[in-house]
Amino acid sequence: MKNGEKYNKPSRRSFLKLAGATLLATPFFQFCKQEAARLIVKLTGTNHILGHRLWAxxxxxxxxxxxxxxxxxxxxxxxxxxxxxxxxxxxxxxLIIEMENHAGGNAANGENKYSKFPLGAHYLPLPNAHDTELMRFLEEEKIITGYKDGKPIFDENQLTFAPQERLYYKNNWQEGLVPRYGNSKALDDAFNRFFEAMDAFRKEKAADGLYYFDIPISATTPDGKYRNLDTITMMQWLHDNNFNYPELIEYVNYCCRDDYGLGVNGVSAWAGIHYFAGRKHGADLDSVLTWPEGNARLANHLKKYxxxxxxxxxxxxxxxxxxxxxxxxxxxxxxxxxxxxxxxxxxxxxxxxxxxxxxxxxxxxxxNSIYAPWLLATLTLSTKPDEPGFPLCWDNVLHNAKGLGYIYDQHQSIQQLHDKTVITYYYSFAGNDTKKSRKELYSKTAEYWKEFVLADLEAAHPGIKNITEEIQLHRLGHGMVAPxxxxxxxxxxxxxxxxxxxxxxxxxxxxxxxxxxxxxxxxxxxxxxxxxxxxxxxx
Amino acid sequence: MVKNKLSFEILLLLAVFTIATCGLIYELVAGTLASYLLGDSVKQFSFIIGVYLFSMGIGSYFSKFIRRNLLNTFVEIELLVGLVGGLSSVILFVLFENVGYFQFILYLLVFVTGCLVGLEIPLLMNILKDRVKFRDLVSNVFTFDYIGALLASILFPLVLVPQLGIMRTSLFFGMINTAIALIVCIALKKELKRQPLLLFKAAFCMVVLIIVFIFSEKILSYSESKLYGENIIYTHSTPYQRIVLTHNKNDYRLYLNNNLQFSSADEYRYHEALVHPAMTSAKKAENILVMGGGDGLAVREILKYPEVKHITLVDLDEGMTRLFKENTVLTGFNKNALNNPKVSVINADAYVWARECKQQFDVVIIDFPDPGNYSLGKLYSLSFYNTLQHILSPDAVVVIQTTSPYFAPKSFWCINKTVQQALPKTDAYHIYVPSFGEWGYTIAAKNPATDFKSVKRKANEKLRFYEYDFTRLNTFSKDMVAADVEINRLDNQILVRYFDEEWGKIQ
CATH class of the missing domain: 3.50.50.60 (FAD/NAD(P)-binding domain)
Structure with missing residues (x-):
């Protein structure tokens, strides 16, 4: 759900502290193992019924x-x-016409009694300084409040609050999204090598002064030096460059699924690398702009026109x-x-x-265009899931899970406490056959998806079923184009x-x-x- | 037959001894609890002893109306004493939250126990009057009675309270009472009418007391008691925090989520230093805001300035402010400040409240818990201090409790630097609070011309600590200085990391 990495920032929380907390937390979940009251399941999505009338x-x-x-x-x-x-x-x-009952497309949102939540795209990484059009828009909307030493000052309230992201890895939450605990030296080296390679792609410019990887893609150099990367899969590239470590592949796979809806076996190497190399500030300015309602905030800014x-x-x-x-x-x-x-x-x-x-x-x-389907599930929890390792973050990813983890929707709130906790789980389908995935998305019942989501989260949150009061499932049949x-x-x-x-x-x-x-x-x-x-x- | 008679007599005299011991124990328990929970031990002990002796007299008086089934009644009363006396401390602990009724219930329990104990001795003498010579009877009964009293008064402070704690002491003696009843029941089976029923009643009482005894740890949270190493006299969990009040010698301590909030012995140092430099240096001091500080101790200090027209206290936890409005021990600490007509108490999230607030304040006193987690860290962020701007009058002075510059210098100077970003006229000072250690504050003003050293007004009563000399608190030794700290922002929450790192080393 967010790119960029904080790989070199060490976690300041000791492992022992976490281990102790695990022991303390376990009996609690065992204690309340009995099934909670029936939870409410709601099903929403794009208006595919109306859309499908285009067929006939x-x-x-x-x-x-x-x-x-x-x-x-x-x-x-x-x-x-x-x-x-x-x-x-x-x-x-x-005139502007829209099939749905709201503008914004993928940048839509929902709201319940406790929080707003995204129904699609939900953050904007800090723009590249040379993207003047976007910078101007952010200034207009007071997301950039000024400049200091030539660098933009972003409104503190619209940047992701700390702590930003954590990964459930080896039965523990750790800070950041790159697996770090208990890594072999070889794996650590591989990660370092990988990020160095991405850094090089990020910085490299062609003779015409344009980047090989840039946003928008139309701003990249016409120089075809790396265009051949668009003909192979990301998996192939990882393999060719000796990145055959399951943890590393899973990490990159997560990143691709997160931004493109398909994993390393589905997207091209050029797209996979672009994920890491398109944004120029790198790890030193590793933050994103986000709002409880996700990019619906940006859509609303645009809507006034x-x-x-x-x-x-x-x-x-x-x-x-x-x-x-x-x-x-x-x-x-x-x-x-x-x-x-x-x-x-x-x-x-x-x-x-x-x-x-x-x-x-x-x-x-x-x-010619292939679209990946998505499923989002917004869960209302009776208590805040406090687990060992690292506290609840904005972005919470489970290593090797089926889905992409979840966003804590109230993270951007300045309030001390909330009555209920609202999280939004993201799922992009595993297989590359998007038609089959789409069929699965629409043919399976809400009950099936509810169980699916809860089972996927269960690994990191034992007993989550018992604290879940409501689930809103949101289906996006053609979520996004897959590169x-x-x-x-x-x-x-x-x-x-x-x-x-x-x-x-x-x-x-x-x-x-x-x-x-x-x-x-x-x-x-x-x-x-x-x-x-x-x-x-x-x- | 003679032998039988002897054992009958000895048994009942043994009962007298126990009753005397137990009776005095209940009296001591009530007195101790009352002085813990209500303060003023001389007054409380005196009242309790008076009421207890008086009710014993009432009991004695009513003993003459009991004519039949004397032995049965004796056993039943014994059981009642065991049950009421044994459970009294538990009841008092649990009911302390309903402060309004507390004193009534306390004295009711003392009265009932006194009456029942008062009934027993005359009753016993009546039972024995035909079997023992009157001269021997009176002498023996009173001998055992007074020996029991001596034993109780020695054991109570030296052995029982330190070993068992108050609650379990009373429960333990309730069990002894009941045990005597049980023994009488079994040994004098033939003398009793409907003995099986009586036996059942006795067993039932015993079971109740044993169960409560077993669970008393939970009721009192003994683990906490050990944690604090002090007597816990009150615990209360609100949706936001666990409030624990302890008492040790002349010192009451209040803990919020196991963090010491104040010690009654030295909190005046903390609160005088928190309030007075800002109150004296502000150009105007009519409309005052306190954020956090639901204990009302800062408000107590502010009320020492007649110029103050209105004080707004914003604290998240209604349970906390209500406690400090209603509990007599606690209102004793804050001099009933929260019930002062000048004070409005608002239970709200300070950040959200400040964002929506339409008023402006002359002095703002911020007394939040230390930034120990990411939620609390938001209340120390640049964004929060920027939010404050619009509720500050042009010459407003703000003071912020800023944790310990000695234990956590990076945290301290991080807050200071963050405040400075929003309010350029910023300074820092620190004091020594024995129960906390070295503690510090950040003071800031909207108007850069503000002089924190100036004294524009003084409190209308003598202060114990602050001498209106800001410069004396304003110098920091080398070991309390940290350079190169970042500004705490919502998106980095660097303060929570500093704090975790620095306090993590100590705890």
Missing amino acids: KDFPNPSKTVTTPLLIVGAGISGLSAARQLRKKGINDF ASDNMALNYLAHTVTPTDSGLEVLAFDATTQQTVQINADKVIMATPQFVNGYLLPNRKKTAK VPGYIFGMQKQAAGKPIANRIYFAHTDLAGISIFEEAFHQGINAVNQLLHDTTVDS
């Missing part, structure tokens, strides 16, 4: 017509960022170029009517698997992003190849800039 397209004929110079389809971060960029350029006459022009519960289902412009048919799920939107230009801030249904002759292009080998620098992806007839423009993280806020943010800006550039050239 049995929508009513248009009963209303709307005209706009510019339409944005999709109010995820890409679409919202495009709206912001339009406003910045003085363009206020546009779009909300006056936004229609929610609108499913665009057909985009047809005409002689004078574009005809977009959208189904209004609230009134159950189809609206015809006549637009001069449109920005498709939609994923490619959706574009396959909306645009003519896009099926093949659409098939499988050949995808990021593949021809198909580049073709998918090309504007059509100076009228249809594209903005989505699947056109960058990795699904992170920064990419979406730039996708929106770049689409608008390109559109405006083409318009200027036209006229």
Whole structure:
């Protein structure tokens, strides 16, 4: 759930202290082994029922017509960022439509009586200093409060509070995400070698002064020195470079699954390395920006540029170029009517698997992108799980677990205590067959997933079932694009992003190849800039 | 027959002896508990002895109305004494929380025990009056009675309290009482009516006392008693913390989650130093804020300034502030400060409260627990001190308890440096508190022209420690200085690490 590493910072808590605490904690859990009162299970997710109507397209004929110079389809971060960029350029006459009942896409959130919690993306790593667009946005939103010695000062309340992350490893919680306790010298050396290699990738620039790995990916050098890494899997690269240590592989596997939805066997080596090398401040500025509601905070900042022009519960289902412009048919799920939107230009801030249904002759292009499904589970616990080793952190990862661990949703609260503890568990599927995983996600019952989540957490939290009062399961069928080998620098992806007839423009993280806020943010800006550039050239 | 008669007599005289011993023990237990829990031992002992003797008189008076089944009644009363007396200390310990009724229950128990013991001697004399010559009877009964009393008064302070503790002493003597009843029941089987029922009652009482005796450790948390090495006189768990009050000689100590909060012997040093430098150097001192400090001891010091119009105390724990409003021992310490009309007590999370507060204060006194965990660490963060800015009047002075500069210099100077980041006019000072060791504070002002050495007003009563000379507290020897400390921020919580590292070495 967070990249960057604090590998060289030693843990200051002694092991003995932890061992003692383990002994003390064990009888407590044995004591309350009996089943607690039935816990409440809720099931939420993206509106896949509405979305799946694109398969059959049995929508009513248009009963209303709307005209706009510019339409944005999709109010995820890409679409919202495009709206912001339009406003910045003085363009206020546009429409934005969104299938869901809320804007933000993956940057959505839920809320219960005790806490807000993310329903998807939930943090933003500190941006690279040269990413001026993003830095400006953070200044506007007072996330950067000023500069000192040329370095940005981030609002303390929006940076992850300490302690930030811990790993359950060898029956113990340790600080940081890299396994450290009881490592052999060879393993420690391997980790050091690995991070040195990542450091080198991070720092290396091509002759043109651009980085080989950068964010957004479009800012990387065209120099193809490392492009061959996009043709092999991360696992292959680890193997080729003698990183055959199960603990190290599991660590890297975790990182890949966390950012890309697929593990080392699924993603390309270029993407795997990018995870470590794309962010330039490295371990010395190892913090992220986060909020109880996750990136919904950022989505809300962007929303103010779009909300006056936004229609929610609108499913665009057909985009047809005409002689004078574009005809977009959208189904209004609230009134159950189809609206015809006549637009001069449109920005498709939609994923490619959706574009396959909306645009003519896009099926093949659409098939090129693979999307990893995700499951999130937000648990309300009656007591704070206090365990041996290291106290509850923002990010809590279980080594070798099925899922990716969990976020402590109240971590960013300034309050001393909370009545209940709210955590959000993240699960990306193990296999590389995303279609099969998606089927599994939707076919299995809520009861099944509840048991699955509890069993996975049980290893580190014996008896967690007895303190769990409520679970909200959130299903994301097409959680994020997976940067499988050949995808990021593949021809198909580049073709998918090309504007059509100076009228249809594209903005989505699947056109960058990795699904992170920064990419979406730039996708929106770049689409608008390109559109405006083409318009200027036209006229 | 003669032999039989002898054993009958000896048995009953033995009973007199035990009753006397037990009776005095219950009296001593009640007196000790009352002086522990309510303070003022002379007054409490005097009252208890008076009430006890008086109720014995009442018991004696009523003994003349018992005419039939004398032996049966004797055994039953013996059982009642054992049960009531034995359980009295347990009841008093448990009920101490309901302070309002406590004194009533205390004296009721003393009265009941006294009455029952008062009944027994006349009753016994009545039983024996036909079997023993009156002259012998009176002499023997009173001899045993007074020997028992002597034994009890010697054993109680020298053996029983140190070995068993108060609660188990009374339970133990309850059991002896009951045992005598049991023995009488068995030995004088033929003399008793409905003996099996009586035997059952006796056995039942014995079982109750044994069970409570076994669980008395839990009730009193004996482990804690050992931990503190002092007599625990009160424990209370709130949702936030475990409050333990101990008493040892003339010293009461309050522990929160096993950390010493204050010792009644020297807390005036801590609280005078906490409050007066800020109160005397602030330009104005009308509206005062105290954060933490639910014991009301800082408020007591603030109330020494007539200029003060209003004091707001923000403490998370309602259990704590209520205790210091209602408990007579504790309100004795804070001079009933929390019930003063100038004081408003708010039970809220200080950080959240400060963020939403619309008032401004002239002096802010921050007395939070030490930053021993990440939750508490937030209350020492730069973000917190920045949050305070908007509730400070333009000339406000803030003082913060800053742990020990001797035991934890990095922690101390880390807090100081963090405060300085938010309020550039910052200074530090320290004092010696015998029960804590060397202890320190950070003082800061919004207006850079503020002079902490200036004395703009003085307390309206003589202080025991602070002499209105800030400079005397303001110098730090080499071993209390730490350079190169980072600023404590929410995202690094470096203070919690310093604190863990420094105190970890000591504990």
